[in-house]
Amino acid sequence: MGKYWYQKNLRFLQTVLREIDIIDYDAKTVVEYMKTVNANCLVVNAGGVIDFFDNPLEMANRNRFYKKEILHDICDEIHKAGMNVITRVDFRGVEPRRYGLHPDWFALDQNGKPKIGDMHNVKIAAPCYNSHYANVHAENFVNYLLSNYELDGIWQNALGFDHSPCYCKNCRDDFRSKTGGEIPRIPDGMDMMTALDSPAFKEYRAWKEFHADRHMEKMRTAIKKFGDDKIYCAEVFDIYNTSFSKATGIDHMNAKKSFDYIVSCVFINSFFGGLHSNPYDLIHNGATTIRYSRALDPAMQPVIVTGGNGTRWRMIADPLLEDRLWQWEIASVGGGLWNCYFNGMCPAKTVDRRAAYNEKPIYTYLADNSDSISDTVPVKDVAIYFSNPTKDRLSSRDETKDGYGVYIKGIERVLLENHIQYNFIPDSEFTTESLKNVKTLLLPNAAYMPSKDVEIIREYVKNGGGLIASHDASLNDENGVQRENFGLADVFGVRNTGIVMETYNDSYQLVGNRNSPLLKGLGDTDVLMNGGTTLLCAKADPSYDVAATYIPTIHNQPPEYGWVHNMSTEYPTMISGEYGKGKAVYFANGIEAQCYVNGHEDYTEIYKNAIDYATGGQYTLKAEAPRSVHINAIEDQNNADHLIISFINTTGTSQRPVKEVIPVHNVKAFVPLHNKQLASSKVLYGGDAAAAAASATAAVAVAVENGAVAITIGTLDEFASVELTLA
Numbered sequence: 001m002g003k004y005w006y007q008k009n010l011r012f013l014q015t016v017l018r019e020i021d022i023i024d025y026d027a028k029t030v031v032e033y034m035k036t037v038n039a040n041c042l043v044v045n046a047g048g049v050i051d052f053f054d055n056p057l058e059m060a061n062r063n064r065f066y067k068k069e070i071l072h073d074i075c076d077e078i079h080k081a082g083m084n085v086i087t088r089v090d091f092r093g094v095e096p097r098r099y100g101l102h103p104d105w106f107a108l109d110q111n112g113k114p115k116i117g118d119m120h121n122v123k124i125a126a127p128c129y130n131s132h133y134a135n136v137h138a139e140n141f142v143n144y145l146l147s148n149y150e151l152d153g154i155w156q157n158a159l160g161f162d163h164s165p166c167y168c169k170n171c172r173d174d175f176r177s178k179t180g181g182e183i184p185r186i187p188d189g190m191d192m193m194t195a196l197d198s199p200a201f202k203e204y205r206a207w208k209e210f211h212a213d214r215h216m217e218k219m220r221t222a223i224k225k226f227g228d229d230k231i232y233c234a235e236v237f238d239i240y241n242t243s244f245s246k247a248t249g250i251d252h253m254n255a256k257k258s259f260d261y262i263v264s265c266v267f268i269n270s271f272f273g274g275l276h277s278n279p280y281d282l283i284h285n286g287a288t289t290i291r292y293s294r295a296l297d298p299a300m301q302p303v304i305v306t307g308g309n310g311t312r313w314r315m316i317a318d319p320l321l322e323d324r325l326w327q328w329e330i331a332s333v334g335g336g337l338w339n340c341y342f343n344g345m346c347p348a349k350t351v352d353r354r355a356a357y358n359e360k361p362i363y364t365y366l367a368d369n370s371d372s373i374s375d376t377v378p379v380k381d382v383a384i385y386f387s388n389p390t391k392d393r394l395s396s397r398d399e400t401k402d403g404y405g406v407y408i409k410g411i412e413r414v415l416l417e418n419h420i421q422y423n424f425i426p427d428s429e430f431t432t433e434s435l436k437n438v439k440t441l442l443l444p445n446a447a448y449m450p451s452k453d454v455e456i457i458r459e460y461v462k463n464g465g466g467l468i469a470s471h472d473a474s475l476n477d478e479n480g481v482q483r484e485n486f487g488l489a490d491v492f493g494v495r496n497t498g499i500v501m502e503t504y505n506d507s508y509q510l511v512g513n514r515n516s517p518l519l520k521g522l523g524d525t526d527v528l529m530n531g532g533t534t535l536l537c538a539k540a541d542p543s544y545d546v547a548a549t550y551i552p553t554i555h556n557q558p559p560e561y562g563w564v565h566n567m568s569t570e571y572p573t574m575i576s577g578e579y580g581k582g583k584a585v586y587f588a589n590g591i592e593a594q595c596y597v598n599g600h601e602d603y604t605e606i607y608k609n610a611i612d613y614a615t616g617g618q619y620t621l622k623a624e625a626p627r628s629v630h631i632n633a634i635e636d637q638n639n640a641d642h643l644i645i646s647f648i649n650t651t652g653t654s655q656r657p658v659k660e661v662i663p664v665h666n667v668k669a670f671v672p673l674h675n676k677q678l679a680s681s682k683v684l685y686g687g688d689a690a691a692a693a694a695s696a697t698a699a700v701a702v703a704v705e706n707g708a709v710a711i712t713i714g715t716l717d718e719f720a721s722v723e724l725t726l727a
Contacts, residue, residue: 012043012305016340025070041084043086043338079150087145094124095122104132109166112167115164126162129212178207193243242391242392242395286326287332301336304336307341309350321658337362369721383442385444387404387446389449404444425438427453440614445592447475467585468610470586470588490540491579493586592607628651629649631646631669645669663717676727678725680724681702709726
């Protein structure tokens, strides 16, 4: 059987229509725009908050400017153009008039009052997952749409409408029947997220996740009655967002179970940055979430909802170059894109048209190479073990309090700067098979780990795999029960003493073995920087090599007293050794987090050395390129000899957003053949004939040199990509 349309690379345009945008709406204009930019699916309003069709249902709230039917025109024009169309529905709540029709259809707070939010001076009464409005009414709503319009599916916007605990009769009765208790109350003066993190709400959160799943399955079932080619999807957020999943019970695992493709909202101008903080997210964060989505389910298409006019300043175009680099990063790891515009009938017909065609080169690249890209996964010489229990307990949007996300961001910095190919292995997918071809596994403060994973990792290293771990890795099981020692203590070569020292300031490490592979290229020094917190560990395996040890705090004021009698202690901060056929490195401090929040060579270069040591320096590709050039390799998940290697140039000014890319020259990447041959190669982007004619150095060349495929880019502007087939 062939693939459904949503099982191939996806390139969306979403027009989040304002009420007034229905005036003079012209489907032909929208379709012409989509053809121009090479989009292949439209997402357009149907209703829920305000209805853009002649809704006959009791809870209808028809657009006040409605004059003629537009959904039929949209479906006709989209399908004539060979594209697909899905509608946006939104069941987050209703204004007072509709609430008054059926107050019993909605949620209640712990005081028995309606859960009413003030959304831009509009009072909205919210439902819960068990409410009549979010179930019977919502099912009737999508049933009417799919029965009367030639739609290809439903996008449920604001699926996580049930943020705070609901105390309606349906919820209280069901919670009591399932658990024998009452829904816990949020203590006076305590904010909701603090309450949800408390043990009192543990049972409630599991119960709520069950009902979130049940709600999504009801919606999916209602839609699939109209055919398996009709899709259901909704949004989740990036992999660092714990507040959304804790409050709503919805994360990527729910998406994998219920959606037809995994859609993650990751905008450049981060909504979570705060009004006065740097609003621009890491340039590769969208690509990070694509990597995770692919690791979660390689069979599902991963898509990033982003947008030419962002989400914090919805009337203004995002910085154009920054936006394109963001999209190139996503495309380079095989992701789909979802251009979300919050005003106007299409980006060429809105108040700020500066980014109207900004996605065109990226969408064209994806369209031209869809058959090659659709079934790819990132090459993973190195894999990051993604611990959801650790994320749940230790992650925070406040990076000063974050005990997990900053560790992953630090790892990614090192991997991207050194052109090392990687992906995630979520704990939910962690098996012996998932480690196949992984040269080194990374455990960034993976503090909560089930015993079965501990055993898999132990055997993996024993049989020749590499391992790099830090801080609390394997110290607790997945339920939070602390082990007497690290679960992987024998692999780490240390024993935990249980003592944790604050090493945020004035803290150092004493160099031990200067010949340690971990210290390669660090130069002439007796001490190294230390940061974060450090576990005091005792060396347990005499065969392991101690590269550095903990130094007690040396205060910097007054400077005359900036010394200690003896900097030497027995506590290793970095230790390495052979375990069976494999190699292991353990850092007692949070080195990965420091790679992100600090970035000093004493962190980033040592961590790169650790990866070289654990892998034996054997990688899918090696590069001669600046650190500011990101090189990403993806492979066909059914044929590892089919590779696409992409180059994204982020070389520019030191400030964000990026406003200038400085071309770099003579960029090279080498793919060792390992007794194979280069069967074919194709320049997918960046080697056009016009550029080659204008300058001999602008061409992209592929050749076989010294047992490797050599890719040479004379001049790299924003992006280049090459397809290789080995045999």
